[in-house]
Amino acid sequence: MTQWVLEGLRAGIRTTRYPFAPETAAGVSPGLPAAGELARPDLERLIARCPTAALASADGRLVVDARRCVHCFRCVRGSDTPAPWQGGYEWATGEGTLGKTFTRSLHIRVVDAGDCGACLHEVKQLAGPYYSLHRLGFFISPTPRQADVLLVVGPGTDQMREALTKAYKAMPTPRTVIAVGTCALSGGVFGSNFACGGGISSILPVDVEVPGNPPPPLAILHALLLATGRAAPAAKERQTAGERMP
Amino acid sequence: MIAMAWTGAFFALCALGMLLAPFVPQRRNPLLVAIAGALASACLCVAGAYALLSGRTVDTTLGLSPLGSTIRFSLDPLSGVFVLITGIVFLATSVFSAGYLQRYLDHYSLKVFTVLYFGLLAAIAAVLLASDVLSFLVAWELMSIGCYLLVNFEHRRDENIRAGYLMLAMGEAGTLAAAVALLLLANAAGSLGFEAIRMNGTRLADGLRWTVFVLSVAGFGVKAGLVPVNSWLPRAHPAAPANVSALLSGVILNLGIYGIVRVNLDLVPPRLAGPGIVLLLVGAISAFLGILYAVTANDMKTLLAHSSIENMGIATTALGAGVVFATTGHQALAAIALVAAFYQLANHSVYKALLFFGAGTVDAYAGTRDLDHLGGLIHRMPWTALFFLIGSLSIAAIYPFSGFSSEWLTLQALLRSAELSSNLVKTAFAFAGVALALTAALAVTCFVKAFAMGFLGMPRSPAAEEAREAPRSMLAPMGALAALCVLLGILPTFVIPALGGALKSVGGASAAHTLVPPFFSHGRPSALPAKFIADFHDLGAQVGQDIVPGRGLVVLHRGGADNPVVFAMATSYGFVVLILLLGGTAFVVRRLTAARRVMREEQWDGGVHQLLPEMTYTATGFSNPVRVIFDAILRPRTVEDTQETVAQHFRVAIVRTREHPHLVDRLVLDVLTAWMAGAAGLLARMHHGKLNAYVAYVLGTLVLFLGIAALR
Amino acid sequence: MEIPVQRHAQCSRRSLHFEIDCQPQRLVQVCSALSRAGFGFAGLIVEEWQRQWWLRYAFHSLSGSGGKILRRTLAEPPEPADFAPLCSSADWIDVLIRQPLTRTSYPSISSEVLAADWHEREAEDLFELTFEGHPRLGDFVLHDVAWQEGLAPMRKDFNAHTPPSERRPNPAWRPQRIVHEPGSFLMPIGPIYGGVSESVHFTLETVGEDVIRALPRLFYKYRAVEKIAEGRAAPDLLLLAERFNGIAAFAHGLACAQAIETVAGVEPPARALTLRVMLAELERLRHHTGTIHDICESTALTVAASQAAILEEELLRLSGSLTGHRYLFGLLMPGGLSRDFEQHSLADAVRAVQDIARRLTQLERHLVTTSSFLDRLEEVGIVTPALARTYGLVGPVARASGLACDLRRAQPYAAYDAYTFDIPQEQDGDGYARLRVLFAEARQASRILGQAVNMLPDGPVCVACPDIPPGAALGWSEAPVGATFHWIHADEQGRVSRYHIMSPSFANWHGFHLAAEKFAFQDFPIILATFGLSAAETDR
Structure with missing residues (x-):
């Protein structure tokens, strides 16, 4: 058993400094397309390339509905004039309604409502040494009975509707619903069909939304901080000064 | 003589009941049982209480037997204890029978029941009062046969007949052994009278003592259900009507212990430590095996039957400890151990009668006794549930209910084996202590199972779903016994001196002064020796001497001049504190949460569509860990383990049946x-x-x- | 390092695909003969095509050669005596039944080919076809407590976007009980259970302590992927293929892209093929690390779980920084890849992977000397080789039970035939064997990456893939959990008419109860973790 103690010590501290300092390591986030000025033909071509209507034009500018982006990269790859792209991970919008009591201690019940596994996997990473959500007072709860936050991933399938509603009802008030991932926000590639609701807002009232397909762990962490009033929501429109994606 | 008058009234009422029964219509018979039975038992209670509290022995000579010996009845404090317990159980049972017997109307003859019932009552009382070998044996035999006939009351069912037959066979073998033991004593004394035998008791040779001891324990042990002569008990109980079961466990098992005590402590004052050790070990093994099989049983009455073996085992352990202490010169400790044994018997009679009433009520009004098919009865039978819960808590020795006081005393008495000198004896005590500790833990498991699987959760069968509450005439005796469970639990300071009185004739010393400090029983503390008070100073007992009313503290000390206190319990004061704590907490919580809105939602089930009754733990499932742990003792036998498949691969049935034949049976x-x-x-x-x-x-x-x- | 001959560029090999037209009455005989001949059952593909039912029972040989596909059609199945030559020459054999739409009842092959059990149940539930002789139909994909029986969403006349106005769920539905033992009861687990877990429901029949029968209930996450795929163009289909099971996105995307390319008759450039291998192996390594993490966590060995989590996150970051997406989304496209990589970043990535693989091996060394950990895995959750074969298990689970089936070797695709690697295999079939296989495969993944980066051809990473012509093809790949097959049938407009995913988790869930039964409750989460199953992959 001593080997594990040594092994644990030898690994050192890996945990991100976020939210106290921005995380700059490579590969922590896929980024999102950003709004920007583009020539009209290019703009229309780009909008046509987007399979989920995440891109649109407003007054000749490219605007991005992050809630719909599925990271297909069609607007940046294989396109002559790529869309502006921006890294970062503070994407969550909405507001925390829990009040001050829960700022430093929040229990989260994660519910999979038809997720492809990626969002769920990113939530799992949060508990790992790199993100260690426990250091911020966030805990994954095995039961909704003791949970303050219902963190829902997946588009909300018809056959999970009952279980999801039951889980929400089982929670004590005040309670917050965080919808994680493009599928949970807009249905993503699955859209809305007879088996799948096109986002969980058709089932539950959503307080905080995290875009991304899947949102990186830091984006989910940002959403939790937002829900407890410890972070500001994402800006309405991301700035154009994005990096270029290959 | 007053006691004897009341006893006479009892016998007269029993005779009246027997005579009236054939002339009263069938459906009125339960009422006859209730009224005549209640009156008779009330008389018996008075007689027993009088004998116990007055501490005097009353003798009556009834006449000459055909053999030429005198037939004598006597009521000494030792009989008094048993007579009082018996009277209480009779009283409750008689009242309970009024409602319970209704289920046999149109099926079996209630006239026969009434006759047999009063006959059994009279025979039991006669056993306790008999003061010569002949009348004792005759009464014993009448009791055995009456008991057999009543257990077999539902005689149209084959398994009942088999159970009754085993009971009769084992009982008769036991009677034979006991008769030989008593006749050996009579032969040595040259007289059939107990008085003469007692006079001769101290002069007996060791060989004869051992012979008498072995024969009497084996003989009376059958009735007490001690291992290894317990096989009839778990079979007889499920067969018997519930009120007879209550008598069987609450009274007749006690008679077995009474026989052992009468012969080995009263008629032959103990001189050898060996029999004590034997009793200690037999008791410990009985207790452990009893509770082990109780945990695994699913029939409520089988479960209670096995638990009776356990309780008799605990009492026997304490008895054995008492004998060892008495023979090694620790009179005070002996008194404590014997008090513990008698206390255990009294408690057991009360809560086991209560639990059998509960099981009978469930059987009658929920249609089954199988815990696997019960569940959720608390909603439909709230009072039965409450009383059964009190009984369960008592038998599981949970404070502040009755089992706690006696089991605690027993365990403490066993711990005092440190005073003994022989390492071998100490080892035996240690073994008994460990067995009893394990027993206590399993008892909790067992009665959590009995209560939770029967009364909580969801009903697991249509019968349980349609259960209804019993009539008041059945609830009232249960309620009274439940109240008694609480009283016996919180007032040991009153029970112990009373029981102590009974021990004067057997133990020689009284435990009352050893266990209950005279602070509260003997007036003002200023009347006590200063040294005595000083001994208790550290315990803080004197703090409450002027303000705390009544007796509330049980303190055990070694006795003698130094009085080093080794343990104390304050069940009465503790009860007050407990009530205040619970009430206070409830009050505070209510005040703090007054502003909050209460939401009522269904229980969290993981999001399944519907939580079904078959998705809840069954009694078998609940006790399965115990089964797995004690696999080596239980040795389950696989009767069937087959899989049925269709289309080559698709399983449609997995059939498994297992049996747990009792270790003693095997x-x-x-x-x-x-x-x-x-x-x-x-x-x-x-x-x-x-x-x-x-x-x-x-x-x-x-x-x-x-x-x-x-x-x- | 041995550098094998780069054979795939020559394309001299031929992969022989047989399609046997079969009458329903001979179906069971033919399928069981193929199964006995050692062919693996890939799946049952039901199609409503040109006013006919097409039931395609796809079988693959376990020793194919890969290469260019050569199709042969047999008008009727050979006589039993002629099966042997057919089986020895064919790589793929599709047994095809074509019947008018009015015929909705077909013989069940499940009693002979048990692996077809769930495939038939799925077809029954989604197409309302009856499989005579199948003892357990109904309530499978569509739960009876949510939908009525008789709903056939996969039929062409069902519109996925206007759900049926009327819903008549069956409230009296009960989980089936087969254990008859006094005191037996059902232990329901899920669909919402544990800490962070996929939505699956388990019904464990038990009398306490030991699981007598385990019955997973899936499809809580049924998103009708195959239905909404219909009518899509090929690139949009790929979006679905990648995103229905995100943690094995590349493997499924690859199978789908290869199916599209086969229909379109497009051969991706050599560089793309090699890069596909590299990315698939990167994903396998990450996936296995994740499964190892789950196993450590299920045994409550926290430090080891954290170590595995560190490696997993590093692999995710590596994927993110190399490809732009942590789960390799958006990389595949019909005809190749959507982007190229610079040689130095690939080399750096492979070095990092090799470092991670080395640390993974170190973790394994520590784990195999921790007796408390091994106690929980050894002789727990045993699947015997015979049962693994009968149930048609795939992937690391099958390989831990002594079956050497790996599509990378059995039916080589992309550039796999160019590399030297081992197919790790264990005989014990217990949890520990599965763990050893996972570690060994992770090492092999790093080994393949090391070879690939050194022999990466130059050139484009993509060729233009025109609109796909009408036609159908099966694409396959060895996903981290096991063999996956994607069937695509395109209509005249180049739109998808039928898309069917036969996933490895689907096959392994079918046999999961073999491992879970007869073991104690507390072993259940561990056994579950060693299977590394995905509900998303099964439910689709």
């Missing part, structure tokens, strides 16, 4: 049965029906006798 009963069958087979060979062979037998016998005559 090791003793089955072996004995096999021997008997073998012997019978040998004898049967002589009966081959050939005439010339029979002639040869006659001739052979004649030659044999002639030979014997010639030798003389």
Whole structure:
């Protein structure tokens, strides 16, 4: 058993400094397309390339509905004039309604409502040494009975509707619903069909939304901080000064 | 003489009941049982209480027996304890029967029941009062037969007949052994009277003492359900009507212990430590095996039957400890251990009668006793549930209910084995202590199972779903016994001195002064020796001496001059504190959460569509960990383990049945049965029906006798 | 390092695909003969095509050669005596039944080919076809407590976007009980259970302590992927293929892209093929690390779980920084890849992978000397080789039970035939064997990456893939959990008419109860973790 103690010590501290300092390591986030000025033909071509209507034009500018982006990269790859792209991970919008009591201690019940596994996997990473959500007072709860936050991933399938509603009802008030991932926000590639609701807002009232397909762990962490009033929501429109994606 | 008058009234009322029964219509018979039975038992209670509290012995000579000996009844404090307990159980049972017997109307003759019932009551009382060997044995035999007939009341069911037969066979073998023991004593004393035997008791040789001890424990042990002569008990209880079960466990098992105590402590004052050790070990093993099989049983009455073996085991352990202490010169400790034993018997009678009433009520109003098919009864039978819960908490020795006081005293008495000198004896005590500790833990498991699986959760069968509450006439005796459970639990300071009185005739010393400090029983503390008070200073007992009313503290000390306090309990004061704590907490919580809105939602089930009754733990499932842990003792036997498949691969049924034959059945009963069958087979060979062979037998016998005559 | 001959560029090999037209009455005989001949059952593909039911029972040989596909059609199945030559020459054999739409009842092959059990149940539930002789139909994909029986969402006349106005769920539905033992009861687990877990429901029949029968209830996450795929163009289909099971996105995308390319008759450039291998192996390594993490966590060995989590996150970051997406989304496209990589970043990535693989091996060394950990895995959750074969298990689970089936070797695709690697195999079939296989495969993944980066051809990473012509093809790949097959049938407009995913988790969930039964409750989460199953992959 001593080997594990040594092994644990030898690994050192890996945990991100976020939210106290921005995380700059490579590969922590896929980024999102950003709004920007583009020539009209290019703009229309780009909008046509987007399979989920995440891109649109407003007054000749490219605007991005992050809630719909599925990271297909069609607007940046294989396109002559790529869309502006921006890294970062503070994407969550909405507001925390829990009040001050829960700022430093929040229990989260994660519910999979038809997720492809990626969002769920990113939530799992949060508990790992790199993100260690426990250091911020966030805990994954095995039961909704003791949970303050219902963190829902997946588009909300018809056959999970009952279980999801039951889980929400089982929670004590005040309670917050965080919808994680493009599928949970807009249905993503699955859209809305007879088996799948096109986002969980058709089932539950959503307080905080995290875009991304899947949102990186830091984006989910940002959403939790937002829900407890410890972070500001994402800006309405991301700035154009994005990096270029290959 | 007052006590004897009340006893006379009891017998008269019993006789009246027996005489009236045939002339009262069937449906009125339960009422007769209730009224005449209640009156009779009330008389018995008064007689017992009088004998116990007055501490005097009353004798009556009833006449001469055909054998020429005098028939004597006597009521001493030792009988008084048992008479009082018996009276209480009789009283509750008689009232309970009024409602319970209704289920047999139109099926079985209630007139017969009434006659047998009063006959049994009278026989039991006679056993306790008999003061000579002959009347004792006659009463004992009447009691055995009456008990057999009542257990077999539902005589149209085959399994009942088998159970009753085993009970009768084992009981008669036991009676035989006990009779031999008593006759050996009478022979040594030259008289059938207990008085004479008692006078002669101290002069007996060790060999005879051992013989009498072994025979009496084996004989009376059958009735007490001690291992290894317990096989009849778990079979008889499920067969018997619930009110008879209550009598069986609440009274008749006690008679077994009474017999052991009467012979080995009263008639033959103990001198050897050996019998004590034997009792200690037999008790510990009985307690452990009893509770182990109780945990695994699913029939409520079988479960209670096994638990009776456990309780008798605990009492026997304490008894054994008492004998060892008494024979090694620790009179005070002996008194404590014996008080613990009697306390245990009293508690057991009360809560086991209560629990059997509960099981009977459930059986009658929920349609089954199988815990696997019950559940959720608390919603439909709230009062039964409450009383059964109190009974369960008592038997599981949970403070502040009755079992706690007696089991705690027993365990503490066992711990005092440190005072003993022999390491071998200490080891025996340690073994008994460990067995009892394990027993106590399993008892909690067992009665959590009995209550939770029966009354909580969801009903697991249509019958349980349609259960309804019992009538008041059945709830009232349960309620009274439940109240008694609480009283026996929180007032040991009153019970112990009363029981202590009964021990004067057997233990020699009284535990009252050893256990209950005279602070509260003997007026002002200023009347006590200063040294005595100083001994208790550290415990803080004197803090409450002027303000705390009544007796509330049980303190055990070694006795003698130094009084080093080794343990204390304050169940009465603790009860007050408990009530205040619970009430206070409830008050505070309510105040703090007054502003909050209460949401009521269904229980969290993981999001399944519907939580079904079959998705809840069954009694078997609940006790399965115990089964797995004690696999080596339980040795389950797989009766069937098959899979049924269709279309080559698709399983449609997995059928598994397992049996848990009792350890004693496997090791003793089955072996004995096999021997008997073998012997019978040998004898049967002589009966081959050939005439010339029979002639040869006659001739052979004649030659044999002639030979014997010639030798003389 | 041995550098094998780069054979795939020559394309001299031929992969022989047989399609046997079969009458329903001979179906069971033919399928069981193929199964006995050692062919693996890939799946049952039901199609409503040109006013006919097409039931395609796809079988693959376990020793194919890969290469260019050569199709042969047999008008009727050969006589039993002629099966042997057919089986020895064919790489793929599709047994095809074509019947008018009015015929909705077909013989069930499940009693002979048990692996077809769930495939038939799915077809029954989604197409309302009856499989005579199948003892357990109904309530499978569509739960009876949510939908009525008789709903056939996969039929062409069902519109996925206007759900049926009337819903008549069956409230009296009960989980089936088969254990008859006094005191037996059902232990329901899920669909919402544990800490962070996929939505699956388990019904465990038990009398306490030991699981007598385990019955997973899936499809809580049924998103009708195959239905909404219909009518899509090929690139949009790929979006679905990648995103229905995100943690094995590349493997499924690859199978789908290869199916599209086969229909379109497009051969991706050599560089793309090699890069596909590299990315698939990167994903396998990450996936296995994740499964190892789950196993450590299920045994409550926290430090080891954290170590595995560190490696997993590093692999995710590596994927993110190399490809732009942590789960390799958006990389595949019909005809190749959507982007190229610079040689130095690939080399750096492979070095990082090799470092991670080395640390993974170190973790394994520590784990196999931790007796408390091994106690929980050894001789727990045993699947015997015979049962693994009968149930048609795939992937690391099958390989831990002594089956050497790996599509990378059995039916080589992309550039796999160019590399030297081992197919790790264990015989014990217990949890520990599965763990050893996972570690060994992770090492092999790093080994393949090391070879690939050194022999990466130059050139484009993509060729233009025109609109796909009408036609159908099966694409396959060895996903981290096991063999996956994607069937695509395109209509005249180049739109998808039928898309069917036969996933490895689907096959392994079918046999999961083999491992879970007869073991104690507390072993259940561990056994579950060693299977590394995905509900998303099964439910689709």
